[in-house]
Amino acid sequence: xxxxxxxxxxxxxxxxxxxxxxxxxxxxxxxxxxxxxxxxxxxxxxxxxxxxxxxxxxxxxxxxxxxxxxxxxxxxxxxxxxxxxxxxxxxxxxxxxxxxxxxxxxxxxxxxxxxxxxxxxxxxxxxxxxxxxxxxxxxxxxxxxxxxxxxxxxxxxxxxxxxxxxxxxxxxxxxxxxxxxxxxxxxxxxxxxxxxxxxxxxxxxxxxxxxxxxxxxxxxxxxxxxxxxxxxxxxxxxxxxx
Amino acid sequence: xxxxxxxxxxxxxxxxxxxxxxxxxxxxxxxxxxxxxxxxxxxxxxxxxxxxxxxxxxxxxxxxxxxxxxxxxxxxxxxxxxxxxxxxxxxxxxxxxxxxxxxxxxxxxxxxxxxxxxxxxxxxxxxxxxxxxxxxxxxxxxxxxxxxxxxxxxxxxxxxxxxxxxxxxxxxxxxxxxxxxxxxxxxxxxxxxxxxxxxxxxxxxxxxxxxxxxxxxxxxxxxxxxxxxxxxxxxxxxxxxxxxxxxxxxxxxxxxxxxxxxx
Numbered sequence: 001x002x003x004x005x006x007x008x009x010x011x012x013x014x015x016x017x018x019x020x021x022x023x024x025x026x027x028x029x030x031x032x033x034x035x036x037x038x039x040x041x042x043x044x045x046x047x048x049x050x051x052x053x054x055x056x057x058x059x060x061x062x063x064x065x066x067x068x069x070x071x072x073x074x075x076x077x078x079x080x081x082x083x084x085x086x087x088x089x090x091x092x093x094x095x096x097x098x099x100x101x102x103x104x105x106x107x108x109x110x111x112x113x114x115x116x117x118x119x120x121x122x123x124x125x126x127x128x129x130x131x132x133x134x135x136x137x138x139x140x141x142x143x144x145x146x147x148x149x150x151x152x153x154x155x156x157x158x159x160x161x162x163x164x165x166x167x168x169x170x171x172x173x174x175x176x177x178x179x180x181x182x183x184x185x186x187x188x189x190x191x192x193x194x195x196x197x198x199x200x201x202x203x204x205x206x207x208x209x210x211x212x213x214x215x216x217x218x219x220x221x222x223x224x225x226x227x228x229x230x231x232x233x234x235x236x237x238x239x240x241x242x
Numbered sequence: 243x244x245x246x247x248x249x250x251x252x253x254x255x256x257x258x259x260x261x262x263x264x265x266x267x268x269x270x271x272x273x274x275x276x277x278x279x280x281x282x283x284x285x286x287x288x289x290x291x292x293x294x295x296x297x298x299x300x301x302x303x304x305x306x307x308x309x310x311x312x313x314x315x316x317x318x319x320x321x322x323x324x325x326x327x328x329x330x331x332x333x334x335x336x337x338x339x340x341x342x343x344x345x346x347x348x349x350x351x352x353x354x355x356x357x358x359x360x361x362x363x364x365x366x367x368x369x370x371x372x373x374x375x376x377x378x379x380x381x382x383x384x385x386x387x388x389x390x391x392x393x394x395x396x397x398x399x400x401x402x403x404x405x406x407x408x409x410x411x412x413x414x415x416x417x418x419x420x421x422x423x424x425x426x427x428x429x430x431x432x433x434x435x436x437x438x439x440x441x442x443x444x445x446x447x448x449x450x451x452x453x454x455x456x457x458x459x460x461x462x463x464x465x466x467x468x469x470x471x472x473x474x475x476x477x478x479x480x481x482x483x484x485x486x487x488x489x490x491x492x493x494x495x496x497x498x499x500x501x502x503x504x505x
């Protein structure tokens with residue numbers, strides 16, 4: 001047993017933070033929060049606080065990266081040094097490079113990049129405070145920021161993880177569950193078609209457990225999707241009033 | 243521009259063949275290329291393997307060193323996985339600091355090795371909180387013809403199972419004297435990669451397929467057939483059913499790969 005590991009993850013049918021097995025942490029999404037960005041979003045998801053900004057389509061630098069057939073989508077996932085218990089060294093590390101890549105690929109599946117050849121669309125994700133599940137919070141925020149910037153997309157991309165803790169399949173792991181649990185399965189989907197555009201897993205699951213967790217993660221994504229749409233609607237209402 | 247058009251033509255070609263039920267190299271959709279694994283190929287490494295997967299060739303070296311444990315795991319050895327995509331192996335690999343593909347490869351291979359718990363890291367403690375063994379796995383593709391994930395994971399576990407502890411004297415490693423003692427390894431995780439091109443799902447993409455794929459899914463399995471790692475790649479998507487199906491049928495392919503590990 002690792003230091004700090006709880007003896008039990010589930011007490012009286014409740015998780016350590018009081019949630020039921022299939023319950024998300026409180027999720028709040030706001031669109032259009034930054035003045036300078038073309039589009040932006042703020043996501044508060046349990047103890048996660050995440051900002052995303054979208055710039056573009058714009059001229060691409062360096063020029064040789066330009067693609068004559070489509071816009072180049074670039075995503076940057078970054079964690080603030082003060083976002084975690086032990087200070088994170090600033091700048092990209094291996095983990096954030098990988099997350100940037102899978103985030104980009106997830107978003108590429110919905111953005112109509114072919115409409116803007118020779119340009120770049122940049123998405124910056126900044127994790128200000130982390131409590132596990134930051135890649136899902138980041139993707140969720142990023143797709144709202146893209147939509148807020150008016151980038152044509154075939155759908156939003158909600159993301160949510162499921163996993164296994166203390167032998168139970170649960171939705172949306174928070175840090176204690178993520179650190180000491182048995183498995184984590186982040187998923188992002190294209191809700192209107194049900195396609196899966198991000199899928200990762202670490203830990204240990206049997207086939208049955210995997211299918212159960214996968215199903216649960218998709219359900220979580222659908223709940224996140226509703227919040228994303230609501231955030232965009234509110235942003236536009238506010239703009240039409242102004 | 244030219245490159246881009248060529249890529250489109252290639253994709254058309256590959257996909258049209260698949261529509262007729264054929265792959266560019268004539269394999270079945272659910273078939274691996276020829277696999278071979280040789281271990282103990284490098285005398286300087288404590289463990290090593292050379293994996294051939296079709297025309298893809300990867301050398302994996304395991305080196306052991308001693309050092310400080312992580313503060314939160316004072317009685318446990320340390321595992322570090324690194325990949326290097328050297329320009330010798332492909333005209334598309336470039337010198338310089340690791341790019342995101344290199345980092346992804348190393349991390350996805352690491353995921354299967356780490357999450358399966360195959361290395362008995364708790365046995366690699368020399369002095370609690372002070373000195374532990376550090377296991378370095380270096381993934382070194384030599385000839386890149388697609389599907390480095392499966393080849394590198396197979397090479398990594400084959401090399402680990404063939405790793406001998408060097409002699410330790412007064413907290414210093416004597417690399418020239420190898421003991422009879424093997425690195426404690428209790429599981430044999432492997433990774434299986436499928437890709438999606440158009441509407442087709444294919445096992446073990448070769449380079450020509452990898453260059454035009456819409457999406458890929460890598461799944462790591464332990465000996466029991468439990469899932470220990472997953473990574474989806476590519477800008478395309480899978481349906482839910484496709485993923486569940488890949489995870490199911492990948493299990494027996496994992497067993498097939500495992501059989502190629504000597505010893």
